[in-house]
Amino acid sequence: MATTETPAEPLSIGEVAERTGLSVHALRFYEREGLLVGPIQRTTGGRRRYTTADVDWLLICIKLRESGMPLAELKRFAELVRHGPGNEAERLRLLDAHQRRVEAQIQALEECRSVIARKVGIYGEHLARGEAGGLWDPTV
Amino acid sequence: MATTETPAEPLSIGEVAERTGLSVHALRFYEREGLLVGPIQRTTGGRRRYTTADVDWLLICIKLRESGMPLAELKRFAELVRHGPGNEAERLRLLDAHQRRVEAQIQALEECRSVIARKVGIYGEHLARGEAGGLWDPTV
DNA sequence: ACTTGATCTAGACCGTCCTCTAGTTCGTAG
DNA sequence: CTACGAACTAGAGGACGGTCTAGATCAAGT
Numbered sequence: 001m002a003t004t005e006t007p008a009e010p011l012s013i014g015e016v017a018e019r020t021g022l023s024v025h026a027l028r029f030y031e032r033e034g035l036l037v038g039p040i041q042r043t044t045g046g047r048r049r050y051t052t053a054d055v056d057w058l059l060i061c062i063k064l065r066e067s068g069m070p071l072a073e074l075k076r077f078a079e080l081v082r083h084g085p086g087n088e089a090e091r092l093r094l095l096d097a098h099q100r101r102v103e104a105q106i107q108a109l110e111e112c113r114s115v116i117a118r119k120v121g122i123y124g125e126h127l128a129r130g131e132a133g134g135l136w137d138p139t140v
Numbered sequence: 141m142a143t144t145e146t147p148a149e150p151l152s153i154g155e156v157a158e159r160t161g162l163s164v165h166a167l168r169f170y171e172r173e174g175l176l177v178g179p180i181q182r183t184t185g186g187r188r189r190y191t192t193a194d195v196d197w198l199l200i201c202i203k204l205r206e207s208g209m210p211l212a213e214l215k216r217f218a219e220l221v222r223h224g225p226g227n228e229a230e231r232l233r234l235l236d237a238h239q240r241r242v243e244a245q246i247q248a249l250e251e252c253r254s255v256i257a258r259k260v261g262i263y264g265e266h267l268a269r270g271e272a273g274g275l276w277d278p279t280v
Numbered sequence: 281a282c283t284t285g286a287t288c289t290a291g292a293c294c295g296t297c298c299t300c301t302a303g304t305t306c307g308t309a310g
Numbered sequence: 311c312t313a314c315g316a317a318c319t320a321g322a323g324g325a326c327g328g329t330c331t332a333g334a335t336c337a338a339g340t
Contacts, residue, residue, distance in 0.1 A: 063252045295328100302320095
C-alpha cells in the first residue's frame with residue numbers, strides 16, 4: 001500500500017519535499033499547523049525523520065488540498081484520525097461532503113470548458129477565414 | 141445571444157450584482173482593475189449604467205475566473221478585446237492556453253475524486269460492519 | 281579543523297482577490 | 311422639504327496559503 005517502495009528508511013525533510021512536491025517550507029508549515037496525524041520523529045540532532053506512513057498521509061493531504069479542501073478542514077480531518085477509532089462516522093461525513101464539492105467543481109469546470117471551447121472555436125474560425133472580419137461582437 | 145432578456149434598459153450596479161452573483165464591491169473592483177472592456181456609462185449623477193453587453197462580458201469573466209484564470213490574465217484579455225480587431229491570434233492563444241489548463245484541472249480533480257471515493261468507500265464499509273474494527277490504517 | 285550544505289525555529293512578509301469602512305451624494309417616495 | 315436607501319470614492323483590511331529571512335546548528339566530506 002505504500003506509495004514509495006522504500007522499506008523503512010526514514011526520510012529527511014528534503015527527501016520528502018522531493019517525493020511529494022511540497023517545499024520544505026510547506027512541510028514545516030503543515031506540521032506547525034497541525035495538519036499531520038502523528039508527530040514527526042526527530043533525530044537526536046532535532047532533524048525530522050519521516051516514515052513512509054507520514055509520506056502517505058502527506059500524499060492524501062495533497063489530493064485533498066488540490067481538490068480545494070481548506071487547510072482548516074484538513075486540520076479537522078487530521079485531528080479526527082489522530083484521535084483514533086470511534087469517530088469514523090464524522091470522518092466519513094467530512095470526506096463525503098468534500099467529495100460532493102469536488103463533483104460540483106468538476107461540473108462547473110466542464111461548463112467553463114465548454115464556454116471557452118466555444119469562444120476558441122469562434123476565434124479559430126475567424127482567423128482561418130483571414131482577418132478581414134472587422135469588428136465583431138467581442139462578447140460572443 | 142444576450143443572456144438577459146431585457147431589451148435595452150440599462151441596469152444599476154445593484155441589479156447587475158443580482159444578475160451576476162458578483163457583489164457591488166466586486167463590480168466596482170473589477171472596473172477599477174481594468175477588467176471590463178468598455179467604460180461603463182454613467183448617469184448625470186455619476187451612477188453606473190450597465191448595458192446587457194456589459195453584463196454578458198461579466199458573465200464571461202465569471203466563467204474564466206471560476207475556472208481559475210487569474211485577474212491579471214483576465215485583464216490582459218480585456219485589453220486585447222478593448223483594442224479592437226487585429227489581435228485575434230493573441231486572444232486565441234490566451235484562451236487556448238487557458239482551456240488546456242482547465243482540462244488539466246478537470247483531470248486532476250477527477251483523480252482526486254477517485255482517491256476520495258476510495259476512502260469514502262472504505263469508511264462506509266467499516267461503518268456498515270459495525271465499529272468493531274479497532275485501529276485500522278488511517279492512511280488507507 | 282574546516283567547509284559546505286541541509287536543517288532548525290520563530291516570525292515577518294507576500295500575492296491574490298476581494299470586502300469593508302467612512303464619509304458623501306443621489307434620487308425617489310411622502 | 312425631508313428622509314431613506316442605494317450608489318459614489320479612495321483606501322484600509324482581511325482571509326488564505328504559503329514563502330522567505332535571519333541566525334544558529336547539524337552532519338558529512340577532505
